[in-house]
Amino acid sequence: MSVIVIGLVLGVLALMPSIRLGDTLEAWLSAPSSFGWLSFDLVFIVLMTVWVQRCRCISKALIICACGLVIGLLFVLRSMMAYVQFEQHTISQSHTVTAITDVSEISDSIYDPVSESAYRQKVTITDIRPTNRPQATNATISANPFGEISESVASDAIELPNSMNVLLSASPRRDQNNPALAQLNNLIPNTSAKLTLLIEPISTQKSASGFDSNVWLRTRDIHATARVLSVDQIESADDYRISTRLQGLRQRLRAHFYEDWHDYDIFNQQARAVTLSLLTGDRSLISRQTKDLYQLAGISHLLAISGMHVLFLALILAGLTSWLLDKFPKVYGAVSRKQIRLIIMVAASLIYATFTGFDVPAVRTVYMLGAVALARYFVLPVSNLSLLFIVALIMTWLDPYVLWQAGFWLSFVAVLLLMRYESTPIQEVTTATRIWQKAKSATALQLWLFIGMLPVSILFFGKVSLWGVLVNLFAIGLFGSIILPINLLAGVIYAISPSLADGLWSLSSWILLKLHTALEFGLVGDSWLYVPFGMLGLVLAVLAILPMLSKALPKSAAIIPLSVLLMLLMNGHFYTPKDAKPTAKVIKTDNQALQVVLIQHQSHSWLLLADFGIKSLPDGQIDVLIDELKRLGVRNLTGVVAQNSGQALTKLTAAIHARLPIERYWRAGQGVLKLANVIDEPCQAGQIHQYDGVSIRMLTGWQQINDVAVWDCAIEISSELGFNIDQPMEAESDELLPSDIKQIIVNAATHEDVWHLWRLLCVDMDIMPRPEAGASLWLSHAFAKDDADVMVDFEATLWRAR
Structure with a gap:
């Protein structure tokens, strides 16, 4: 039943953007009272189902099935309600606005010009008023955010929501001419400010790594992104909610750890950052390199506030409470010791989960503790497995978008696997044998969890680290029995003795520093498991x-x-048919100026790289590209062709060579890149490479001419078998892609002189093998310089890579 309901909710959320609701239904779903009525109906149907199961009815099975259908329908309506109510606060285009910002939680990251750390913060904005500034692009606003008034923008005609949850952002690198943005670090919980923002609708396009910002922002109830243009005076707000107060305490702990931050070296900084994360769930100080290290080790789950953190603190507080109440034994005459401990554990877990931001694993733990407490108090015949599914349904009812979170599935699947694990009891034997049996049991459990979590991990992250099986064997024990208790104990006594707490946190940071050092030296080789099928x-x-x-x-x-x-x-x-067609795939990247084309045939893989004005190529984008190559089953490259000259493609090729063997490297221009065991050749017109019925020919590229305008290298790939286009590209016209493509011309020209020179030198088309009419594809970039006459000569269909 639970699986069917969750499947229905996922299906509805996926189909809602394409469903047109009637005005009456949409108005009812958006009404504030609708959730209360639906919840009442759900409770009534559930109670009736329980009653029917215990009574003797003639049509008992039929009634239960009918109740199940009604429950499914209620969950469908709840999912539709969540979608409609979210869409009420969204926008369809960008606007420059002024708004009052109310902050109720800590920021995701810190604005730091020294480390060039960008600022990111979820806030609620009200009193949203459009300005008369033009709705410009980011480049225009960066150059002149307070430009002249545009009379073409009628601000009175713009309809915006009364309130929105937005994700504020500001980058020291992008906004270096705006020093006023340093005030953003003063936007702490229980404050408000008037900001000038560029609010933009949520993008529905996935990144090259597969990250879906639309899904991620919806799970956080964020309706738009907002770039900060200016900050007015920040004032204290009058928010007396317990959750806001707890977030204020969380902010003070961050400030405590951030004191003299730049006096530490990068290694001690990251040890302190992880210590803070284990205490409060605040990962704002953790660098990308540290996150990658934990991901490679397969222990990134330890950085999140999970049930282990919540249970440890709950057990500590419950133990302290029991120790105090033991001095007043008369209390146990009214309430048993077990009930008191359970109440303290539930209350402590709820407060701690609220304090750490109410992440899904922590919420699951709170609800499970509450469900177990109720089941024991009322002596309900409910198994722990049934309680787990009930908690999953409750969380889905309260927020259907929780099903889009990786943490939801990882948390519940992990608990389910632990419940279903059948361990072998340890016999009364010698100490050495007992240690060996415990080691085998721990290894078997880790293998069980690794195999069981593999599909979920692959689905959400695309790869899994094989190091995780080994590292988790000692890391879970190290964190669970040493680091985490030290951290939480320091957090409990921080209000009483800050100096003692600092000593404990220093010990925790020292242990983490040694762990990080061991991981950096011990984790060698390529240990990622990809699933290319x-x-x-x-x-x-x-x-x-x-x-x-x-x-x-x-x-x-x-x-x-x-x-x-x-x-x-x-x-x-291990097996590919000999008559299989070569595959041409345009690999998506997050850099609009980078074009990547992969040609695969048999055991050969050719990578074609083109630079159309790359300003920077961060290591993260390079890692994403290499990961995608490995997902596509590329283990080595027959050749890499840099179709343009420049440092960006040189850096990219060197990074690829560090992780994938390259047989030969063709480069445009006059530069030289020395790579070990690689055949390095200039990319020049007339050069050709043939294998198994596939021909790769350089059409352009004259590095002997001292003019960068004619160095760009266009490539012609021909195959007698034809080509499979693995990924549809953006058509220049409504013309369909030819069904039998036997020739692909990959254009990389950034200057018109390239094709002008080609027409002068290569006028005799008879020297070039001509495919059948309409069997040529001209693959080009939006920034490339195309030549219509040359395309006519090749009788090629124009398709854009972007």
């Missing part, structure tokens, strides 16, 4: 794991999906 393989992996989770299914039921999965892997890696 797509969604079918993922489904098969899930089917293989289901018999391990359900006692109703025999373990032998996993043989069939595992066998099919093994055949897929063998077919993809």
Whole structure:
């Protein structure tokens, strides 16, 4: 039942953007009282279902099925309500506005010009008023955010929501000419300010890494992004809610850890940053490199506030309370010790979860503790597994978008796996044998969790670190038995003795520093597991794991999906038909000026790189590209072609070579890149490489001419078998892609002189093999210089890579 309901909710949320609701239904769903009525109906139906199960009815099964259908319908309506109410606060285009900002939680990151750390903060804005400034692009506003008034913008005609949740952003690198933005660090919980913002609708495009900002922002109830243009005076607000007060305490702890921050070296900074994260869930001080290190080690889950953190603090406080109440034994005459401890644990977990930002794993722990407490108090015949599914449904009812969070699935699947794990009891044996049995049990548990979590991890992150199996064996014990208790104990005594708390936090940071050093030196090699066989393989992996989770299914039921999965892997890696067509794929990147084309055939892979004005190429974008190549099954590259000269492609090629073997490197221009065991050749017109019916020819590129305008290298790829276009590209016209493509011209010209010179030198088209009419594809970038006459000569269809 729970699985069906969750599937319905996911389906409704996915289909809602394409569904047109009637005005009456939409008005009812958007009404504030609708949630209360739906919740009342749900409770009534659930109670009726429980009553029917316990009574003797003639049509008992039929009534239960009908109640199940009604419950499913109520969840569908709740999902539609969540979508409609969210859309009421969204915008369809960018606006420059002034607004009052109310801050109720700490920022995601800190504005720091020294480390060039960008500022990011979720806030609620009210009194939203459009200005008369033009709705400019980011570049225009960066150059002149307070430009002349545009009479073409009628601010009175703009309709904006009364209030919105937005994600503020400001970058020291981008906004270096605006020193007033340093005040943003003073936007702490229980403050407000009047800001000038450029608010923009949420993008529905996924990044090259697969990150979906639309999904992530919706799960945080954020309706738009907002770039800060100016900050007026920041004032204290009168918000006396407990949650805001707790966020204020969280902010003070951040300020305490941030004191003299720049006096520490980067290694001690990150040890202190992780210490703060383990205490409050505040990851604002953790660098990208540290997050990548934890991800490579497979222990990034330890940085999040999980049930382990909540339970530890709850147990500490419950133990202290019991110790105090033992001095007053008469109390136990009214309430038992177990009930008192359980009440303290539930209350402490609720307060701590609110303090740390109410992340999904912490919320799940709070609800589970509450459900267990109620089940024990009322002596309900409910198993822990049933309580887990009930908690999942409650969280889904309160916020359907929680199903889009990776933390929801990782948290519940991990608990489910732990519940279903069958450990072997340790016998009364010698100490050495007992230690060996415990080590085997811990290893078996880690393998069980790794295999069980594999489909979910691959689905959300695209890759899994194999180091995680080994590192988690000692890391979970280190964090759970040493680092975490020290951290939480220091947090409890911080109000009484700050100096003693600092000593404990220093000890925790020292242990983390040693751990980071060991991980950096110990984690070597490429340990990422990628799944290149797509969604079918993922489904098969899930089917293989289901018999391990359900006692109703025999373990032998996993043989069939595992066998099919093994055949897929063998077919993809060890066997490719000789008559298979080459595949051409345009790889998406987050850099609009970078074009990446991958040609794959048999065991050969060619990577074509073009630079159309790359200003910077961060390491993160390079890592995303290499990860995508590995997901596509590329283990080595037959060749890399840098179609333009410049440092950006040189840096990119060197980074790729560090992680993937490259056989040959063709480069445009007069530069030289020395790579070990790589054939380095200039990319010049007339150069050709042939293998297995595929021909790669350089059409342009004359580095012997001392003019950068004619160095760009256009490439012609021909195949007798034709090509498969793996990813649709943006058509220049409504003309369909030719069904039998046998020639692809990848244009990388940044100057018109390239094709002018080609027409002068290559006028004799008879020297070039001509494919059938309409079988040529002219692949070009939006920033590339195309030549219509040359395209006519090739009889090629124009398609844009972007």
